[in-house]
Amino acid sequence: MIYRTAGQFKTTYASDQAIFPIVQDRVAVTLALTAAFVIPPALASEYWLQAVLIPLLVYALAALGLNLLTGYAGQLSLGTGGFMAVGAYSAFKLSTAFPHLDIVAVFLLAGLVAAGVGLLFGIPSLRIKGFYLAVATLAAQFFLLWLFNKVAWFVNYAPSGTITAPDREVLGVLVTGPNATAGARYVMALAFVAVFGLVAKNLVRGRLGRAWMAIRDRDIAAEIIGIRPLRTKLLAFGISSFYCGVAGAELVFLYLGSAETQAFDINISFLVLFMVIIGGLGSILGSFLGAAFIVLVPIFLTNAPHLVGLGLPVALQKQIELMVFGALIIFFLIVEPHGLARLWQITKEKLRLWPFPH
Amino acid sequence: MRVKLLLSVLLALAVAAGPLAAVAPAQDKSIFIPLLVYRTGPYAPSGIPIANGASDYFNLVNERDGGVNGVKIAFEECETQYDTKQGVECYERLKSRSPVLVNPYSTGITYQLIPKAPGDKVVIHSMGYGMTASADGRWFPWVFNFPMTYWSQASAFVKYVGQQEGGVEKLKGKKIAHIYHNSPYGREANPTLEELARKYGFELTLLAVDHPGQEQKSTWLQIRRLNPDWIFVSGWGVMNQVAVKEAAAIGYKMDHMVGNWWTGTEADVVPAGDGAKGYKSMTFHAPGANFKVHQDIFKHVYDKGKGAAKREAVGEVLYNRMAINAMLNVEAIRTAMTKSGNKPLTGEQVRWGFENLNLTEKRLEELGMKGMMRPLRVTCENHEGNGLALVQQWDGKKWNIVSDWMEPIREVVRPKLEAAAVEEAKKLGYTMRDCAKEK
Numbered sequence: 001m002i003y004r005t006a007g008q009f010k011t012t013y014a015s016d017q018a019i020f021p022i023v024q025d026r027v028a029v030t031l032a033l034t035a036a037f038v039i040p041p042a043l044a045s046e047y048w049l050q051a052v053l054i055p056l057l058v059y060a061l062a063a064l065g066l067n068l069l070t071g072y073a074g075q076l077s078l079g080t081g082g083f084m085a086v087g088a089y090s091a092f093k094l095s096t097a098f099p100h101l102d103i104v105a106v107f108l109l110a111g112l113v114a115a116g117v118g119l120l121f122g123i124p125s126l127r128i129k130g131f132y133l134a135v136a137t138l139a140a141q142f143f144l145l146w147l148f149n150k151v152a153w154f155v156n157y158a159p160s161g162t163i164t165a166p167d168r169e170v171l172g173v174l175v176t177g178p179n180a181t182a183g184a185r186y187v188m189a190l191a192f193v194a195v196f197g198l199v200a201k202n203l204v205r206g207r208l209g210r211a212w213m214a215i216r217d218r219d220i221a222a223e224i225i226g227i228r229p230l231r232t233k234l235l236a237f238g239i240s241s242f243y244c245g246v247a248g249a250e251l252v253f254l255y256l257g258s259a260e261t262q263a264f265d266i267n268i269s270f271l272v273l274f275m276v277i278i279g280g281l282g283s284i285l286g287s288f289l290g291a292a293f294i295v296l297v298p299i300f301l302t303n304a305p306h307l308v309g310l311g312l313p314v315a316l317q318k319q320i321e322l323m324v325f326g327a328l329i330i331f332f333l334i335v336e337p338h339g340l341a342r343l344w345q346i347t348k349e350k351l352r353l354w355p356f357p358h
Numbered sequence: 359m360r361v362k363l364l365l366s367v368l369l370a371l372a373v374a375a376g377p378l379a380a381v382a383p384a385q386d387k388s389i390f391i392p393l394l395v396y397r398t399g400p401y402a403p404s405g406i407p408i409a410n411g412a413s414d415y416f417n418l419v420n421e422r423d424g425g426v427n428g429v430k431i432a433f434e435e436c437e438t439q440y441d442t443k444q445g446v447e448c449y450e451r452l453k454s455r456s457p458v459l460v461n462p463y464s465t466g467i468t469y470q471l472i473p474k475a476p477g478d479k480v481v482i483h484s485m486g487y488g489m490t491a492s493a494d495g496r497w498f499p500w501v502f503n504f505p506m507t508y509w510s511q512a513s514a515f516v517k518y519v520g521q522q523e524g525g526v527e528k529l530k531g532k533k534i535a536h537i538y539h540n541s542p543y544g545r546e547a548n549p550t551l552e553e554l555a556r557k558y559g560f561e562l563t564l565l566a567v568d569h570p571g572q573e574q575k576s577t578w579l580q581i582r583r584l585n586p587d588w589i590f591v592s593g594w595g596v597m598n599q600v601a602v603k604e605a606a607a608i609g610y611k612m613d614h615m616v617g618n619w620w621t622g623t624e625a626d627v628v629p630a631g632d633g634a635k636g637y638k639s640m641t642f643h644a645p646g647a648n649f650k651v652h653q654d655i656f657k658h659v660y661d662k663g664k665g666a667a668k669r670e671a672v673g674e675v676l677y678n679r680m681a682i683n684a685m686l687n688v689e690a691i692r693t694a695m696t697k698s699g700n701k702p703l704t705g706e707q708v709r710w711g712f713e714n715l716n717l718t719e720k721r722l723e724e725l726g727m728k729g730m731m732r733p734l735r736v737t738c739e740n741h742e743g744n745g746l747a748l749v750q751q752w753d754g755k756k757w758n759i760v761s762d763w764m765e766p767i768r769e770v771v772r773p774k775l776e777a778a779a780v781e782e783a784k785k786l787g788y789t790m791r792d793c794a795k796e797k
Contacts, residue, residue, distance in 0.1 A: 051450040055443070149540055149566070159549045159778070160489065160542035162469055164785045178473030178786055256446070258469050260542055262569055263442065299447065302437075314437040315397035 003351040019201055036190055041183035049182035050255075056295045057189040058250045062268075063275040063287035064193075064200050065243025070273070071282035072204050073236035074216025075125050079118075079137035080244050081268035082144035085261060086114040087245025088252040089154050092163040095253075096156055103168035103176055107192070107249050114245020115238040117144070122237025126230055141269055145261045164258040176253040185254040192250065196243060201284050203239070212236055213282070244272075278332060280339025289340035298325055388425070388432040389691060389702050391416070392452035394462050399439035400570035401595030403625040404676060408463055409435060410667035411680030414659050417666075418651075419688055421658040426691050427700040440595065442466040449474075458691070458708040459483055461683055465543035468501075473786055475500035479705035481690075481712055485683045486511070486619060486642065486745075490546055493742035494779035495713065496790050502712050504686075504736055505642050505745025509775060510766035511618055512547040512590070514747035515640055516554045517764055518616070519588050530559035535586040537577060537593070537601060540566040544592045547618070551590070553770060571597020578604040589615040598626035606633025613638060616749065623675040627752045635754045642745055643682055643731040645757040647673025650726030651681065675750075675757060682731055689725075690715045713738055732763060738793035742775075 003024055010016040020026045040053055062084060069075050091110035094101060101109075121140040125133050148154050155161050167177030174180040175188040203209050211232045214222035223229055252259045271294060279290020301321040305312050312320070336343050350357065393412050396405035416431045425431055434455075436448035445467035449460065459481035462468045468488035475482050482488070482501045490509045492501035506514075519534065520526035536551055538544030548564060555562040563584060565577050571593055581589065589610070591601050598621045605615050613636040617626070622639020630637075652673055659665050660672075671677060694703055694711025703711075717734040734743045749761035783790070 045454065047450040047454060051447040149568075159545060160465075160469070161545050162542050164473075166785065167787055178477075256442070256470060257473050259442075260466065262466065262541055265569065303451075313397075314395060314435045315402075318398045318437040318439070 003348075003354070005352060017205075019198075019205070033194060036194075037187065041187055044186075046182045049186045052296065052299060054182070054186055054189055054255045056291055057186070057193045058247055058255050059272065059275060059295055060288045060291035061189075061193050061196060061250065062244050062247035062272045063279065063291045064197060064284065065240045065247060066272050067276045067279075067281070067283070067287045068200060068203070068212075068243065069236050069240035070276055071280075071286070072209060072216065073212035073233065073240075075122070075233060075236055076130060076134040077137040077237075077240070078134050078266070078269045078273065079121060079140035079144075080272045081264040081266060082137075082141040083114050083118055083241040083244040084248025084251060084268060085144055085148055085264035086117045086241075087111060087248030088259065088264065089148050089163065090114065090245070091249035091253060092165075093154065093156075095166055095168060099166070103170060103253075106168075107246050107253075110249045111242040111246040114248065115242040118237045118241020118244075119234055122234050122241075125233045125237065138266075138269075141266055145264060148261050160260075162258050162260045163252060165253040168253075178257055189250055189254050192246060196246070197284060197288075200243070204284065208232070208235060216282075274329065278329060278339055280341030283339065283341035285344060286339050286341030289344065293340060297328065301325060387702055388430040390452075390455045390457050391431060391433045391687065392449065392455070392457045392460055393433050393435045394438050394445050394448050394460065394464070394467060395435045396438050396440045396463075398437060399441070399595075400572070401440035403599065404595045404620065404623065405440065405463070407623060407625070407667070407671060407674045407676035408680040410671065411677040412461070412684050413666040414655050414672070414677075415681045415684035415688075417659045417664050418655050419684075421662065421664070422654060426688055427695050429695075429700060429702055431688070438464070438467065440464050440466075442470055446470050453478060453480070456705075458703055458705045459687055459712075461485065461687070462488070463680075465489075465546065466541060469542055472498070472501055479709075481705055481709050483683070483687060483690075483712070485679075485686070487543065489782060490775060491778035491782040493740065494776055495738050495741040496793055497779040497783035497788055498741065499713075499738075499791060500709060502736065502741045504715075504741060504743030505732070505734055506747060506766065507742050507771070507775070508546040508592075508618070509550040509771045510742065510745070510768070511640055511747060512550040513554060513767035513771050514764045515590055515616055515618070516551070516558065516560075517767060518640075518747075518749055518761060520558070521761075526558055532560045532588065533563065533584060533586040534560050534588045534590060535563045535565055535581060535584060536590045537565045537567060537574075537581075538591075539571060539593050539597055540568045543594065543620075547590075547592055550771060550774065553774065554767070557770065567593070567597055567601075570595060572600055574600050574604055578608055581605075581610065582608055587614065591615065591617040591621045593617065593621045593626075598623075599629045602627055602634050602637055603630045605637075606630045612636035613751070616640065619679075622750060622752075622757070624757075625674075625676075632754055634752055637752045638749055638760070639752075639757075641675065641748050641750050641757075641759075643678055643748075644729060644759060645673065645675045645678060645750060649728075649730050651685075651730070652726075654726055655681075678730065682727070685725060685727065686715070686717070686734070689717055689721070712736060713741075738791075738796055 005022055008023055020029055040049060062080060066080050069077050087110045090113040091106050094109055095106045121137060124136045155163055165176045167174055167179055173184050175184045211227045214227055215229060215232050219229060275290035275294045278293050280286025298321060301324055305317055395409035396402060397409055416433050420430050436452055438445040438448050445464060449471060457480055461483050462471055465487050468484045471482055484503045486506055488503050490507040492498040493503050493507050520529050523529060551562055565580060567574050567577055593601055615637055617639035619640045627634035627637055660669060690711040691708055693715050694707045697710060698707040713736060715736045719733050722728050732746055736743050746763035746765055748759055748763060750757045751760045
């Protein structure tokens with residue numbers, strides 16, 4: 001009833017090409033985004049911001065990046081953790097070498113460095129596909145971490161090998177470093193995700209996104225209709241790595257505060273890949289839903305026994321958590337192989353017909 | 359279709375309700391200590407005895423003495439799997455119950471918590487691990503790493519090798535290999551070892567082993583080729599037993615292989631069987647369950663069915679270490695109560711207790727820990743206390759102490775440490791406090 005499109009006519013090209021063609025969607029998204037900017041910093045406890053929402057946003061950005069590459073361009077990658085590490089370490093080097101450089105600029109430059117590295121590791125994608133490419137990107141993951149572990153220059157010769165986020169301000173408010181409030185860091189992360197989410201949405205709707213999807217669906221046909229595979233695939237690697245690089249910088253600067261290469265190990269690559277698969281390959285919304293699933297469900301499962309007053313031993317609880325989480329993933333993929341985004345789409349279609357389904 | 363709809367609704371609910379469970383329970387009249395434990399994962403062999411030791415000692419204090427001067431200790435475990443991100447989540451979750459101190463038992467997590475401590479007013483006690491530089495209390499008022507740091511430990515190891523070789527001057531030209539966990543923890547000892555190598559003229563080889571440490575074949579191939587005179591190991595969890603097994607497999611002389619104090623518990627040597635005989639490790643306390651405190655633990659905790667471990671696991675090296683750690687926490691709280699009164703304390707009050715902790719031989723005897731560890735005195739400047747190191751050796755059945763208490767080479771360690779403290783504090787934007795004013 002509420003979700004009715006009757007009477008909404010598209011009379012201009014602009015309205016036909018809008019990101020959210022339905023008025024209700026536009027209103028809902030605007031409200032949600034405003035709420036996201038206002039409510040958590042004002043009301044949420046530090047635990048919520050620091051341990052739940054900030055990692056959620058950081059992972060959402062990384063998932064967005066991988067979704068562009070794997071979901072839209074069809075290039076399977078297991079190097080996400082490595083590219084995130086490039087972003088994090090270059091942000092660290094940049095912010096310590098140029099202390100007066102604006103932190104937003106530092107993040108963007110770190111993204112660019114990651115994009116460059118991504119381009120480099122994207123080159124094999126011209127010759128190899130699918131699982132073979134996944135192995136090539138896996139090499140990126142291992143090589144990059146080895147490099148950051150080995151070369152002390154990347155950590156400014158710190159004996160412990162950790163990188164620490166320095167105090168930096170945006171418009172006079174501390175947003176990074178140990179003295180920044182969780183609220184400020186959250187808003188910073190959200191702003192990045194909001195902007196880059198919008199950019200990604202438009203990218204995939206435009207010429208480049210269509211080229212990516214053409215390559216993904218049938219590369220030979222795409223080449224015949226005039227899409228240049230070299231450019232398109234490399235751009236996918238570059239842009240995806242840019243997103244992952246910024247996410248990596250955020251992981252250290254906004255979430256952890258200090259980190260070592262362990263924070264970017266192969267598990268991160270898998271985790272982000274799971275987010276994309278569970279959320280929905282080739283869907284912007286799916287990146288967010290997948291990140292939410294992977295970040296929130298384990299926390300829910302850890303806390304659930306407390307909620308109902310069950311005092312399980314922690315080791316048992318952890319094992320149960322892992323089992324339930326694994327089972328949930330399998331279950332969801334059987335019920336809906338196209339991910340959570342597809343579930344949402346079905347719900348939306350049903351709502352539009354409701355209460356008179358046919 | 360209906361199933362899918364139902365599922366999406368359920369999922370949305372679960373996701374929304376997810377972390378709500380972290381709402382704080384009502385505060386009671388007790389002192390809350392969160393325990394970040396890892397009873398699962400690749401580091402569980404080391405994590406389990408630690409978790410048991412903490413739980414048993416705090417239970418002992420509650421059962422035998424009715425708490426610290428009548429104030430009960432409330433503690434809650436949170437599983438981290440030795441994973442930094444999960445550790446931070448645990449810390450943030452348990453923070454709502456206003457903890458006064460935290461023992462991270464992971465150098466990685468300690469590094470994460472150090473910047474948070476001043477704001478949260480929570481004391482970090484990283485006993486013999488964590489950031490070495492934080493031993494300078496003038497820069498790091500909230501962090502304590504007594505009785506000893508990694509750097510002191512590494513220097514004590516070099517001193518021990520010197521003793522065995524018949525004097526430090528004999529170290530010239532000797533080959534020493536350091537096999538370390540490739541993480542901040544493992545790397546921590548490297549600068550000190552390098553400096554001592556320059557000073558005494560031994561040849562140092564650094565060999566990194568990546569997380570989690572199961573794969574060490576290439577490392578041990580290098581050891582074979584190098585054939586070092588001494589091996590120093592900084593491992594943790596599953597890495598330790600693999601290292602000991604590999605050394606036994608290539609027939610390395612086990613009494614020339616010395617682990618640091620995180621590389622020398624029962625779980626590390628038992629899997630290697632007889633091959634591990636003769637293996638040594640550093641420590642700062644005695645092993646075994648033959649102290650009075652253990653009898654108390656059996657009587658007041660295990661006989662009431664509240665024990666966390668199996669009876670025979672009481673007295674393992676890491677179990678004892680955590681029991682000592684818990685004892686130090688309790689004594690610091692007790693010290694704080696002499697100033698602030700016998701009531702639940704704040705983190706700031708407990709911090710004063712840590713900084714004025716003076717654990718005497720007499721007090722150790724009262725606690726039933728005489729001979730188990732050394733007296734200890736913490737000051738504002740020196741958060742490392744004045745700890746001494748020991749060497750223990752595995753005889754195939756149990757650990758035996760084979761050295762005297764050794765003073766680390768403080769004239770090398772302390773200046774380096776103070777310089778590092780300035781460096782680390784600068785990163786965090788700290789200012790130095792004046793200890794003379796705080797007496």
